[in-house]
Amino acid sequence: MTGKSYLISPSVRANHRLLVLSGAIGGVIGLAMALILLRNGVPNDDPGALLTMPLPRWFAVLVALIWGIGMPIVSWRWERVVDEHERRAYRDGAVAGFYVMGLGAPVWWFLWRGGMAPAVDAVWLYGATMTVTGLVWLWRKHA
Secondary structure, three states: OOHHHHOHHHHHHHHHHHHHHHHHHHHHHHHHHHHHHHHHHOHHHHHHHHHOOOOOOOHHHHHHHHHHHHHOOOOOHHHHHHOOOHHHHHHHHHHHHHHHHHHHHHHHHHHOOOOOOOOOHHHHHHHHHHHHHHHHHHHHHHH
């Protein structure tokens, strides 16, 4: 055994492997999406267009299957290996993320209906929700 890896429990090692796997899946999807879209050219040199440009159907179906089937399997396995402290941190992050969506979406929608904000954008809401969820999870995990 090298280093101090023998001091880390098997469940913590499994937790770390699953987190790395999740990040790798997201990274590969993001890189593949960027390469596919950049090959087709970004209209008006608008980097924001990468989030809204149409994707080839085969790629959209592939990513939807990976995200809709593969990620729940990874998440289920992760839930089985984490300890109580991390489970509480995850729960607190999920609750904070729920509030971002549960409060942010209606506020944005009402402001849009009143002509004071752009149309509600699901990608931005998703990003804000996942950012807050992750930040609270990290804070609670390491606090």
